[in-house]
Amino acid sequence: MEDGQDLRDRLRRGDAEAFGRFYCQHAARLRAFLRRYLGDAKAAEDVAQDAFLQLWQHPNGFDPARAPLKAYLFGIAAKRAADCWRHRAREEKRAASPQAWRGAELATLMEEALGHLEPESRSLLWLRAVEGYSCTELAAMLDIPLGTVKSRLFAAREQLRRIWRGERPQEEL
Amino acid sequence: MNCDEVQPFVSALHDGESVPREAAEHIRSCSACQARLEDYARMDVELRLLASRAPEEAPTEMPHLPQLRRHWGHALTARVRVPRFAVGVGLFAILSLSVGLGWMRAQSRGPWFQFDLSDAENQAKVGCLTQAGDEWTGGFVTTGAHQKIGIRVKALDVQKDLVRLSVKARVFEPAPGNKAEKAANYTSSSLSQKVIDRIFANTAPREFDYVPGRTLEIPVEGGGKVLLSGEVFKIRPSFPAQWYPLTLQPDEIALSKPALARGNEFLGKIQGAGSARGEDAAIGICAPPLGAFVFALKPFEGAVQGVAEFGEVRFNLDGEEYTLFSATPITGGQQPREIWVYRSQNCPPSWKTTPKHPSMIGSGNISNVLDFLHK
Numbered sequence: 001m002e003d004g005q006d007l008r009d010r011l012r013r014g015d016a017e018a019f020g021r022f023y024c025q026h027a028a029r030l031r032a033f034l035r036r037y038l039g040d041a042k043a044a045e046d047v048a049q050d051a052f053l054q055l056w057q058h059p060n061g062f063d064p065a066r067a068p069l070k071a072y073l074f075g076i077a078a079k080r081a082a083d084c085w086r087h088r089a090r091e092e093k094r095a096a097s098p099q100a101w102r103g104a105e106l107a108t109l110m111e112e113a114l115g116h117l118e119p120e121s122r123s124l125l126w127l128r129a130v131e132g133y134s135c136t137e138l139a140a141m142l143d144i145p146l147g148t149v150k151s152r153l154f155a156a157r158e159q160l161r162r163i164w165r166g167e168r169p170q171e172e173l
Numbered sequence: 174m175n176c177d178e179v180q181p182f183v184s185a186l187h188d189g190e191s192v193p194r195e196a197a198e199h200i201r202s203c204s205a206c207q208a209r210l211e212d213y214a215r216m217d218v219e220l221r222l223l224a225s226r227a228p229e230e231a232p233t234e235m236p237h238l239p240q241l242r243r244h245w246g247h248a249l250t251a252r253v254r255v256p257r258f259a260v261g262v263g264l265f266a267i268l269s270l271s272v273g274l275g276w277m278r279a280q281s282r283g284p285w286f287q288f289d290l291s292d293a294e295n296q297a298k299v300g301c302l303t304q305a306g307d308e309w310t311g312g313f314v315t316t317g318a319h320q321k322i323g324i325r326v327k328a329l330d331v332q333k334d335l336v337r338l339s340v341k342a343r344v345f346e347p348a349p350g351n352k353a354e355k356a357a358n359y360t361s362s363s364l365s366q367k368v369i370d371r372i373f374a375n376t377a378p379r380e381f382d383y384v385p386g387r388t389l390e391i392p393v394e395g396g397g398k399v400l401l402s403g404e405v406f407k408i409r410p411s412f413p414a415q416w417y418p419l420t421l422q423p424d425e426i427a428l429s430k431p432a433l434a435r436g437n438e439f440l441g442k443i444q445g446a447g448s449a450r451g452e453d454a455a456i457g458i459c460a461p462p463l464g465a466f467v468f469a470l471k472p473f474e475g476a477v478q479g480v481a482e483f484g485e486v487r488f489n490l491d492g493e494e495y496t497l498f499s500a501t502p503i504t505g506g507q508q509p510r511e512i513w514v515y516r517s518q519n520c521p522p523s524w525k526t527t528p529k530h531p532s533m534i535g536s537g538n539i540s541n542v543l544d545f546l547h548k
Contacts (some may be wrong), residue, residue: 017237024237032224050237056238110219129217130190130224135188154184161212164219 037081037123051077067140075141085119088111113163121156174199187213205292256403279439286331288403290324305331324399336383341376423506425450432498441531449536457534458540459520467515476513488514517546
């Protein structure tokens with residue numbers, strides 16, 4: 001598996017083949033993450049494509065010493081998803097309600113509980129629990145201090161736990 | 174610690190981090206906190222199960238990758254539009270740099286040799302700067318009350334560790350003598366090259382090997398000796414260190430790159446520099462049309478008291494305040510200290526100087542400098 005310095009060098013040289021392999025390895029997981037973040041498969045697809053394009057056009061932004069290339073890609077995607085979310089909220093004059101993304105995909109209690117969280121909290125929990133990034137890697141990829149990552153994770157977990165255990169979401173109290 | 178305080182540590186513990194001992198002990202003994210920890214673990218499992226239950230996606234097409242313009246080959250061969258003016262400026266800059274570089278190379282004649290010449294008692298000092306191949310340089314130093322020495326030096330070869338010198342040194346008798354020889358009692362800057370050549374016409378040059386940093390004793394034709402000490406510099410020293418001493422003895426007076434002001438009026442920089450040492454040490458400058466000024470470290474007839482403070486002398490003459498500036502301290506000892514200033518309405522008759530620019534007259538003892546002013 002290619003990553004790090006070697007892959008960055010290939011991308012800087014414009015090696016489309018190397019980029020294609022990287023895309024195949026990570027595109028599905030990235031889209032899954034973005035769907036959880038945005039609650040919209042179409043928007044998730046757009047943001048994922050944008051994130052890959054940014055990586056292709058500006059590989060110099062990636063520093064192998066800070067985090068793996070995959071983490072860098074997820075970091076780009078998370079920031080773009082946050083922008084997308086804010087933009088959509090402004091456009092539609094409404095906060096994204098859980099119903100906006102649940103739709104037909106609602107199947108489990110956890111999924112419903114997850115839907116009550118703020119997008120940032122949701123993505124942070126997802127990146128930590130599903131993608132397995134450490135707090136340090138999350139800090140690097142999201143460009144926020146390590147302490148902030150820990151405190152946000154704690155807050156997100158507590159919120160999710162309350163909802164998951166049957167307590168009402170905070171915003172409905 | 175209570176459960177509220179420990180909650181953040183439960184999250185940290187779940188992330189595999191170490192937590193304070195107190196928090197760990199609380200979590201171990203608290204069923205509520207343990208339940209929270211178990212919930213976190215179960216939530217993670219549920220999240221992963223949720224991810225695994227996501228419907229299998231049809232592979233989407235990779236985005237169209239735009240052609241990148243960062244290949245060196247492309248960058249080197251690509252055409253660029255540059256204004257003609259910019260091309261002209263660029264060519265002019267290249268030409269100027271080439272000419273400047275050539276000129277600098279032509280000017281470079283090896284290292285510089287900077288040296289002091291002083292009499293054996295170190296009463297008067299002359300500073301010089303030269304390079305191998307330069308014309309004769311040097312000056313005139315005073316020894317004792319009556320004996321004057323003229324010295325000319327030419328650097329034959331200047332190396333980092335050794336300087337080959339050719340030296341002419343001779344004694345001048347005090348008055349009676351011709352005008353040129355009297356002037357020679359003070360500094361070489363008062364004499365034309367023609368006069369200097371005549372003075373040294375019959376003096377045989379002698380060669381010396383000088384090791385930089387040491388003191389060379391040069392025998393003088395007619396008796397006595399002159400001390401030479403100096404350093405070799407790779408590039409031209411912008412501020413000759415030895416000629417402009419930063420620490421002076423209490424009985425020493427010196428001027429380095431001096432300038433004179435009257436009230437708020439700047440009268441100009443004073444050409445030359447000089448120093449003298451001893452209880453009678455004095456130094457003189459000529460500042461046309463105001464006349465000549467003599468500065469000494471002890472009172473003498475006709476002199477007024479001024480104040481010397483490091484690189485500055487302040488004094489009052491005929492109701493007007495004057496300030497003499499120097500790049501280095503003017504005298505040593507406690508500062509501020511007294512200094513005496515004498516003014517003559519005219520510069521010495523033998524003095525040849527540009528009327529508009531003040532110049533150094535010379536240095537030595539008070540009687541010699543005054544004698545020169547009045548004759």
